[in-house]
Amino acid sequence: MKYYSGLDVSLKETFISIIDEKGKIIKEEVVASESDAIAKCLLGQDKEYEVIGIESGQLSISMCKELRNFGLPVICVDARHMAAALSARINKNDKNDARGIAQMMRAGLYKEVLVKSDESCKIKVALGSRRQLICNKQQIIGTIRGLLKVYGIKLGKGAKFEIFALRIQDAINNLDEISRSSIEALVCSLETIEESIRKLDKILSGQGEKDEDCKLLTTTPGVGMIVAMTFKAAIDNPYRFETSYTVGAYIGLTPRQYASGEVNHHGSISKMGPVECRSMLYEAAQVLLVVNKKKFKLKSWGLKLAKKKGMKKAIVAVARKLAVIMHRMLVDKTEFCYQ
Template sequence: MKYFAGLDVSLEETAICVADENGRIVKEARAASEPQALSEALRTIDLPLERVGLEACSLTAWLHDHLRDDGVNAICIESRQANAAMKTMPNKTDRNDARALAQIMRTGWYRQVHVKSRQCRLWRSLLVARRTVLNEMRSIENVVRAILREAGIKLGTLSRTAFASRVRELADADAQVAAMVEPLLAILATMLAEFVRLTKQVIDIVRKEDVCRRLMSVPGVGPITALTFRATIDRPDRFSRSRAVGAHLGLTPARYQSGETDIVGKVSRCGDELARTALYEAAHSLLVRSKKWSSLRAWGIAIAKRRGMARARIAVARKLAVILHRMWADATEFRYGKESVSAMVA
């Protein structure tokens, strides 16, 4: 007889359910959401577990790694598919969710999620921390601009380093406005210093990573994009075809087809938002800032002339995902291509 377990993980406690190959619930338990406690609970059940399923969540990777080390065949499953099965239960409880996960493991109706290595998870945490600080700095800058506009002061376009000095220069004439913006400028100064520290950590990592340095040979791809792509993909052999990477990162159009209806919509935006944003920014840099000719840039410019710059950025970002994966898998450098005679004359 084969047995399958489902673990409904919450922050403090995990509900455990074990079903046999016929779908009958044989054992249920609860344990603390800690690796040792879960391993001990599964050993106490004392049944040969074929598969143990966990729904993807913030604790999953940590628990998955430790359970695997303890010899448990732990499988992380895709959340949307798990939720579809859980909705068949009339009442949503942790116990019912664990039962649904056990049945999913039994039937094999699941999509296994790749659990990234610990190093890639740490790199991604660093990138998320850096992006969070950057977003908060932008929010505070926008608040400062709004305060100044109320006093009829327009800042215009400024670099981040010149922002504080220009604000103080313009706000000095109004003591009340100056008193309001000064605390915000002090916060910005502290955040800017920490942002620089986080960015330096990223650059130090990229300098030591051969894969990142190879990816940076692509025009428009800098340290942030290279490390983001490296941390997101983790292992290039996860994808049998490089074209699948664009869809994995949500850079391909969503499609709805039923009968005579066949609608191709906007990009799906599924997958890792951090990597998708980094590739979009790299595409913008390639199209707008890069001066060196490449067949990729020429292709993107041609799309921009036909369909607009916004669509061109998406198309180039998708192509970048494919190229970066292929370069990584084949350990090759970026190929600029051969410029045509007509392009050289133009």
């Protein structure tokens, strides 16, 4: 007899549903969202599980790895795909979700997603921390600019942080003590954030210099070390893609399609998949088309497309091609070829 299980994981509790190959419910239980408690419940039934499903989410990576260490055949399934299937149920609750996941495992109607490696998770944490610091820095700079406009002070266009800080200090010398102290507090926080960004940049640069794949990707025009590391962390295992052309769809750079009968409509890009990687590829494509001075086929194609469709659409199209090319570079271990 084959057995299947579905886990509906929340922050505090996990609902476990175990069924047999005929769909009959064998066991249902609520346990704490800890791998030890979940493994104890599953292994305590003394069953040979065919597959155990868990939806992709914030806890799914660590949960899958830890449960696999207990010898359980756990897989991570696409939350969007599973949500669409579970939406057919009348009542939405943890019990029904766990039952639905178990039934989907039994029927084989699921889409498995990759559980990211420890190396990829490590890089994603560093990149995510850097991204948040940069966002905070931009917000504080915008706040300072807005507050000083109350006194008619215009700081002008952006500059290096050291020059910008001196410009602020000169601008607030004649202000009252309360206003000056308030702006200085914001500048102090900016200095701390700037120092933290430098530390993370040093860590990421050191890590990238040790990684042959990242150094390989930086031979691509417009691609620096941060873009290369973001792309590699998103792809993780390049061999999991059957063809390089599917990478564009994975990152969300391919058009949506709606086809029914005589209707066949292609819309804007899907914007599915890793947001940060898509943004980085867009910036790299923009640098390739606007800043890079070399002449090669990809740039010529992008500029020709820009004249017909506009620069924004051309940048998106070049970003998709970059994703395909960079994936093939990782698979073949070859540098970018200027043609």
